[in-house]
Amino acid sequence: MKYFRLIWKNAWRKKIRTSLTILSVFVAFLLFALLSAIGYAFRGGVDVADAQRLIVIHKVSLINPLPMSYLNRIASVEGVQSVTYASWFGGFYQEPRNQFGQFPVDPQAYVDMYPEFNIPDEQLEAFKRNRTGAIVGQELATTYGWQVGDRIPIQATIWTKADGGRTWEFDLEGIFSSDDPRGSTALLLFQHDYFEETRAFAKGTVGWYILRVASGADPIQVANAIDLQFANSPNETKTSTEAAFAQSFMKQYGNIALIVTMILGAVFFTLLLVSGNTMSQSVRERISELAVLKTLGFSDLSVLGIVLSESILIMLMGGLLGLGLGWVLIQGIAQQMAAFLPGVFLSTTAIAGAVAMMLAAGVLAGIFPALKAMRLSIIDALARA
């Protein structure tokens, strides 16, 4: 710490140059924060997946429905503790851009399957009693300002009604939250029975089944047993863990992780060139000063440490500012995007990773100038001065 003033003063030797370098670091880490948070949203379903929950879909694709008759057959497979179902409704609220998950479900069974969802008992009971009732997650309620008692019209893009209409109206009976802050609550759940009797086609089917594996049972064996049961039938199944299901769902949007990694890789490579150049120039300009420090008794390692610390300090100043602004912006973005991209969140893992990257980038950018300073010959440097 006693060298801090020296390091600080040297870092600000050329104010404009240092400011510009810090600005480039700032932009890089701002971008890192934003992309990490968005990337997190894309893989959010994977991270919060419950290892004991399995998803059963049609072997061909998620779009193909499965017969309702599979419910009892899946329930009878050894190792299955409970099973329920859901379907993709795919409507929007008021405008096409207001899209979010809407699932027709069995209210009690679905809530039991997802114990992380919290809903007051009286609201759940009201939902169960009202065939046109619905419950929404807190994120959606906040985004659209919905309150219990509101009537919510949803425009169907797939499911026309038997009467030809496309507007499905629901009575909001409850608002649920999630125990897991990373889990999305941008969902609207409504009664499957209402969906079944009102839709124009595909009656007697559901989109997918969700089951909980009994304690002690092997999820992989259970999944294989289910798929085996429906093998060679017109509707073969593909059973996977919730995490694998979420991953395959996200792949519809492309390999987000790879895209984010490539963008950040390019940004950080440029950042290393910029900050490495700054440190090289800075050391070149004060060769004689470094020689004086060594003359006064500063060891080779002390000089190495001083130059490296300067590089790390510049990275930390820009990086923490970028991360800080990123965090503030993400709060706003998460609110704005809650409906169609829920779970935008800057995780502590991402923050820790960013700080580690700042330290690593500081070392990488400063190591060669620092080694040059360390190996400096006092006599040669003073003679040149």
Added chain:
Amino acid sequence: MSEILARLDGVSRVYQKGKERVEVLHELNVEIPKGDFIAIMGPSGSGKTTLLNLLGGLDKPTAGTVTVGGAELSSMSNSQLSAWRSTHVGFIFQFYNLLPVLTAHRNVELPLLLTSFSAKERARRAAIALDIVGLADRAKHYPRELSGGQEQRVAIARAIVSDPSLLLCDEPTGDLDRVTADEILRLLQVLNREHGKTIVMVTHDAVAAEFANRTLHCDKGTLEAKEAA
């Protein structure tokens, strides 16, 4: 007989410049008594600065031994020499070599960063050193805000702040006008006479050499004693 602070025994220093072998010092034997003030004069390239570098542990002899305050410098590693320099020797350069980003006070404090003194103790000692050189009122000034003479006084304060027994001055007045140079030389005399510092000063200036107790002439790698006028 006075106590010997520094001794060079059969010291030679040879540099290799390309294919050419240049012997700057040749089997030099010198004894520097404690409390002495020696001026070293001689033409350029005669080995004056090399001698100073050897005494300060900045360079090692090709042959022979350099002993200062009982420590044999020629056998020390680089890190040992760094630690030794921080407490045993103070350097004063022709162009002051202050760090422009630090105030006078912080420049003087620099050698104390290598000690275990508290920040308060470092500040106290730096203030005393600045007071000795008569610049207590310039403590918060940056080098660019000081005259050449004042900068050299700050450099002297930096050299004495860790209370070394030996001060090595390389052309300390070479960049100053006569009046200012004489002030600096009188300050060095005070440090020698009143504070007991042993001073070895390289100079081209015969007037400057007169401030020393004795003058040695360096030529072709050898030293020749000559009493100060």
